[in-house]
Amino acid sequence: MAETVLGQQPNDGTGVCALDPWLRPYGDALRKRYATCQAWITRLNECEGGLEQFSRAYEHFGLHRQPDNSIIYREYAPGAIRASLIGEFNNWDVEANPMTRNDYGIWECTVPAVDGKPAIPHNSKIKIAMITAERERIDRLPAWIRRVTQDLSQSPVYDAVFWDPPEQYTWKHKAPAGLSGGLKVYEAHVGISSPDGRVGTYDEFRINVLPRIAKLGYNAVQLMAIMEHAYYASFGYQVTSFFAISSRYGTPEQLKQLIDEAHRLGLLVFLDVVHSHACKNVLDGLNMFDGTDHMYFHSGPRGNHDLWDSRLFNYGNYETLRFLLSNLHFYLSEYHFDGFRFDGVTSMLYLHHGIGTGFSGNYGEYFGDSVDVDGVVYMMLANEMIHKLYPNAVTIAEDVSGMPTLCRPVSEGGVGFDYRLAMAIPDMWIKLLKETRDEDWDMGNLVHTLTNRRHLEKTVAYCESHDQALVGDKTVAFWLMDKEMYSNMSDLTPLTPVIDRGLALHKMIRLITHALGGEGYLNFEGNEFGHPEWLDFPRAGNDNSFHYCRRQWGLVDDQLLRFKYLNGFDQAMQRLESEYGWLASPQAWTSLKHEGDKIIVFERAGLLWIFNFHPTKSFEHYRVGTNWPGSYRIVLCSDDPVYCGHDRVDLNQSFSAVPEEWCGRSNYIQMYIPSRTAIVLRPLTLDEA
Numbered sequence: 262m263a264e265t266v267l268g269q270q271p272n273d274g275t276g277v278c279a280l281d282p283w284l285r286p287y288g289d290a291l292r293k294r295y296a297t298c299q300a301w302i303t304r305l306n307e308c309e310g311g312l313e314q315f316s317r318a319y320e321h322f323g324l325h326r327q328p329d330n331s332i333i334y335r336e337y338a339p340g341a342i343r344a345s346l347i348g349e350f351n352n353w354d355v356e357a358n359p360m361t362r363n364d365y366g367i368w369e370c371t372v373p374a375v376d377g378k379p380a381i382p383h384n385s386k387i388k389i390a391m392i393t394a395e396r397e398r399i400d401r402l403p404a405w406i407r408r409v410t411q412d413l414s415q416s417p418v419y420d421a422v423f424w425d426p427p428e429q430y431t432w433k434h435k436a437p438a439g440l441s442g443g444l445k446v447y448e449a450h451v452g453i454s455s456p457d458g459r460v461g462t463y464d465e466f467r468i469n470v471l472p473r474i475a476k477l478g479y480n481a482v483q484l485m486a487i488m489e490h491a492y493y494a495s496f497g498y499q500v501t502s503f504f505a506i507s508s509r510y511g512t513p514e515q516l517k518q519l520i521d522e523a524h525r526l527g528l529l530v531f532l533d534v535v536h537s538h539a540c541k542n543v544l545d546g547l548n549m550f551d552g553t554d555h556m557y558f559h560s561g562p563r564g565n566h567d568l569w570d571s572r573l574f575n576y577g578n579y580e581t582l583r584f585l586l587s588n589l590h591f592y593l594s595e596y597h598f599d600g601f602r603f604d605g606v607t608s609m610l611y612l613h614h615g616i617g618t619g620f621s622g623n624y625g626e627y628f629g630d631s632v633d634v635d636g637v638v639y640m641m642l643a644n645e646m647i648h649k650l651y652p653n654a655v656t657i658a659e660d661v662s663g664m665p666t667l668c669r670p671v672s673e674g675g676v677g678f679d680y681r682l683a684m685a686i687p688d689m690w691i692k693l694l695k696e697t698r699d700e701d702w703d704m705g706n707l708v709h710t711l712t713n714r715r716h717l718e719k720t721v722a723y724c725e726s727h728d729q730a731l732v733g734d735k736t737v738a739f740w741l742m743d744k745e746m747y748s749n750m751s752d753l754t755p756l757t758p759v760i761d762r763g764l765a766l767h768k769m770i771r772l773i774t775h776a777l778g779g780e781g782y783l784n785f786e787g788n789e790f791g792h793p794e795w796l797d798f799p800r801a802g803n804d805n806s807f808h809y810c811r812r813q814w815g816l817v818d819d820q821l822l823r824f825k826y827l828n829g830f831d832q833a834m835q836r837l838e839s840e841y842g843w844l845a846s847p848q849a850w851t852s853l854k855h856e857g858d859k860i861i862v863f864e865r866a867g868l869l870w871i872f873n874f875h876p877t878k879s880f881e882h883y884r885v886g887t888n889w890p891g892s893y894r895i896v897l898c899s900d901d902p903v904y905c906g907h908d909r910v911d912l913n914q915s916f917s918a919v920p921e922e923w924c925g926r927s928n929y930i931q932m933y934i935p936s937r938t939a940i941v942l943r944p945l946t947l948d949e950a
Contacts, residue, residue, distance in 0.1 A: 274674035277666045280717055283624060284665060290628035291666070291674045297634060298641040298671065301582070312646045316590035318583050319504060323405030324381070324423055330374035332381050332423075334389075336403055337580050339366025340551035341391035346370050347400070348387030348423070350380055355390045366580075383425045384408075393552025402502060402545050404584070408513065409489045409505040409545070419491060419501070419545035430517040434525040436599050439653040440480060443844020444680065444781035445835055446531070446657075447479040448726055450486050451510045451519075452493070453796065454786065456814050458807035460493070463515035467522050469814070470786075475526040477789060477828075478835025481655070482523055483531040483602050485727065487516070491545055494798035496727065497533065498604060499540040499571060503547075503588050506596070513596075520597050529599040531655065532592050536585050536643075537605030538571040548572050557581045566608065568616055576609070577635035585639065586646055593651050600655035601647070603678070606667075607660050609636040620662045627664045637676060644677025655679050657721060657781075668718035680781050683722045685710055687729050690770055694740040699762075699876040704854040704861055711777040712848060722778025724770050726785045730796040732809065738767055738791030738827070746793045750816075750823045756905075762876070764823065765906075765937035767791055768830045768899040769872060772939050775834055776870055777851075777863060780844050790817040790828035826905035833904070837897055837941070841866045852886045852924040860934065862924070864888060868896070869942040871934060879909070879935040886924030889944045892917050893930060897941040909935040916942065 270276035274295020278284045284291065302312065309315040324334045334346050344360040350372070351357035360368040368389075372380045381387065388400045402409060408424035411417045454470050455461035474482055486497025489505040497507070506516050520530045539558070540546045550556050557580065558564040558572045566573050575581050592598045608614040612633045620626055640658075647654050648670075658667055658678040669675025689710045693702060714720045725737050739746065741763035749757045775782045786792075793816075797809035816824045838844055843866035853862035859875035862885050869887050873880065887893075893916040900906035916930040923929035934940065 270673055272672075276673035277669050277675055280669070280673075281665060281715075287624060287628040290632070294634050294637050294641070295671075295674050298638045298645070301638065301642055302645070312586070312642070313590075313650055315583060316586040316646050316650075318587040319405060319591040319595075322587075323403060323407065323504070324387070324425075326379055326425055330377060330379045332372045332379055333369065334360070334372070334403070335367060335369045336360075336389055336405070337365075337367050337584075338389070338391060338551035338556070340394060340553035340556060341368070342394055343392035344368040345390050346372065346387065347390045348381065349385045350382065350387070353388075360389075379425065381423045381425075383427065384422050386420045387423055388421060391551060395552065397552060399549075399552060400544075401550055404502075404547055404550060405504050406502055407504050408508065409502045410508045411491075417491075421502075421505075424513060426514065430514045432517070432521055432597065434521050436524045436597060436653070437480070437527050437529055440529070440655070441527075442480070442839050442842045444481060444655065444721065445479045445838065445844070446481045446483050446721065446781065446783040447474045447477070447786065448483045448485065448533075448783055449474075449786040450496070450727070451484065452486060452507075453810050454812050456811055458811060460509050461811075463511040463519045466510075467515075467519040471519070471523055471526055471528070473814075475528060477832045478839055479784070480527065480839075481529040481531060481599070483533060483783070485533045487532055488535060491540065491542055494800045495540075496731075496798070498535055498569075499542075500535045501540045501542050501546040503539075503584070504591055517596060524597070529655065530597075531600045531602050531657070532596075532598045533604060534589065534592070534601040535604045536574065536588070536639075537603075537608045538566050538569055538573055541571055557584060566614060568614075569608075573608075573614075575635070576633070576639035582639065582642065586643060589643055589647060590650070593647070593654065599651075599653070600657070600679075602657040602659065602682075603640070604659050606640070606658040607662050609633065609640065610660065610662060610664055611636075615661060618662075622663065624665065627662070640676050640678070641671050645671045648677065657682065659684070663715075665715060665718075668715075668720075680719045680721045680779075682726075682783070683714065683720045683779050685713070686722055686774060686778055687725050690724050690737060690774075691729055691734065691740065694737065699766075699874070702859065702874055704856050704859060704874070707773075708777070708851055708854050708861060708863075711774065712851070714779065714848075719781065720779035721781035721783050722774050723783035723785075724774050725788055726783060727796065730785060730788070730792075732795050732797035735795050736788055736792055737770060738763065738788070739793050739795065741766055742791075742793075746791075752821055752823060760823065762937065763791075764826060764904075765899065767827055768904060769874065769937065769939045771831065772834055772897075772899065772941075773861070773870075773872055775838065776843055776865060776941075777849050782838075782844060784831070787812045787814075789831035790824040792816070823905055826903075830899065830904040833897055841868055841943075843868065850888070852926050858883075862886065867943065869893065869930075869944075871932075871940045871942070873934045873936055873938050875936050877936055879933070879938075881933050882931045883934045884923050884929045884931055885934075886922075886926035887918060887928050887930060888926045890918050890920060890928050891947075892945045892949075893942040894945055894949075895940060896943050897939075899937075899939040900935055906938070907935065909933070910938070910940065915945065
């Protein structure tokens with residue numbers, strides 16, 4: 262999905278300077294990271310046959326059944342002096358299947374077939390047993406294992422199993438051929454998707470949730486917590502087995518069926534991939550795998566993330582690159598994912614990992630001594646590999662620092678991502694709702710935060726993701742309406758001032774973020790209909806309760822409740838974007854930010870957008886500047902009674918532009934703009950007028 266800039270560009274990593282002359286003083290840093298990336302590509306071309314072959318190591322490492330039904334197992338463990346494959350198949354006998362080591366620290370053994378059948382049965386438990394340099398005996402789950410299960414009756418115990426089903430999954434549907442229009446992402450977690458107090462399944466998500474996403478009009482679903490993690494409450498961000506998908510929700514075949522069905526529905530599927538760090542668990546993770554602390558990680562303090570209490574990868578290490586790049590290729594090839602949301606990119610970009618660091622926007626912060634060049638280069642290599650092998654794949658960076666060039670192609674000297682998350686936008690909304698009276702909202706700051714993004718580096722805007730829903734915070738809907746959501750969301754009860762305000766602002770906040778905030782849009786599961794409360798996983802602190810770890814679909818399905826209005830408005834937004842394509846359009850032109858009237862007006866994608874955030878004032882005959890002459894009709898209005906509005910706007914009326922300058926635009930229209938209302942208009946063609 263990465264785009265390029267037309268014209269001749271230097272091939273030394275400074276092509277991005279043509280877009281942003283302020284980068285020129287940092288040409289040396291750009292050249293250094295680009296040269297390091299190209300040196301890796303040259304080395305891999307010479308030693309491995311290129312990035313593609315290098316990133317297919319999942320076909321070599323781990324356990325693989327051969328045509329004669331023998332099974333070969335390979336594992337990188339340079340710190341071990343002895344190794345053997347153990348499991349149920351050999352009664353856990355460390356002498357039965359010893360492994361041999363090559364000069365590069367790679368261990369291998371072959372388990373012959375027995376009577377023509379695999380000696381290791383499908384779904385049987387296995388481990389690798391090793392003797393460390395300190396003569397310690399250790400057992401580990403294979404690093405490249407594709408299936409890990411949990412025995413919760415044993416506190417719990419995590420088991421690696423040889424996953425080799427007799428019938429491989431047959432894919433039925435092709436993925437959509439890239440994006441149709443702007444990127445509209447539905448962020449979801451399979452486990453919380455059940456309305457019941459338990460962990461949801463891949464099958465339930467496929468049957469019950471995917472149709473909802475498609476009906477709303479999103480074109481991508483982003484799945485969280487898929488990579489196996491021992492601690493459920495980590496939200497999937499403490500990964501223990503990188504090539505295993507979480508067994509809590511079902512089998513690999515069931516996940517494939519989920520993705521296959523998403524493709525049938527026209528949805529892309531992104532994996533929330535965690536390569537910024539790894540869980541510190543030893544017995545069921547990568548930490549101290551071969552008895553050393555530096556097999557895939559930095560040794561000593563540099564290898565530990567103090568805030569996350571996790572291990573940090575050494576991105577300059579040959580085998581670490583092989584492991585991580587192969588992990589990406591594996592999910593694209595084996596599971597047909599269509600791209601990735603890279604978690605914790607800020608931590609990967611800087612040696613300080615963003616800890617205790619405020620980013621002021623000074624370019625020196627992004628190209629100085631604090632930058633982890635190896636981490637940057639890893640992401641350049643990852644994006645280069647992904648986009649060359651899968652041209653339609655999408656990569657999204659979760660970066661709070663705002664590093665320039667993050668979302669420009671590697672060929673220009675960029676890091677290669679397609680999009681970055683606009684992390685300042687949800688922070689702004691939560692801060693406003695928590696700390697500022699409606700009358701004191703700053704229209705200028707609101708517009709600035711929504712539009713403050715780098716030219717030609719695409720951004721995914723959002724009001725709230727999973728971060729804002731976690732315990733300690735609340736959903737936007739709950740910040741707006743709080744306890745009244747329990748008693749006053751029924752159509753059978755009077756519309757109270759709190760609920761009226763909450764519904765109105767919920768719609769407006771989402772629409773202006775969607776329209777003004779970026780080149781993509783993201784919503785977290787359930788928030789489209791105003792999911793109440795917060796998200797809290799079962800843990801010791803809440804008596805292992807699932808009460809807040811579920812999605813209450815019954816709220817939106819109950820036609821007597823007002824949640825349906827928010828859901829309907831969300832659907833209208835997504836469908837309108839699909840029709841007019843504002844996310845794929847240039848940034849908006851804002852003609853009005855009136856602090857006293859609390860009115861914002863802008864033009865984008867051939868539409869005229871008007872927002873009145875004033876809590877009490879409605880305006881008659883209000884002049885709205887526009888650059889387009891002719892007549893206008895309303896295409897969306899948050900005051901429409903279909904969305905629990907007050908029906909104060911005649912949706913069938915047309916407006917004629919007066920050819921006089923207003924607010925820096927060459928025309929204006931006059932209209933009634935009710936309080937707490939958003940109105941979207943389109944110019945009519947000559948035939949329609």
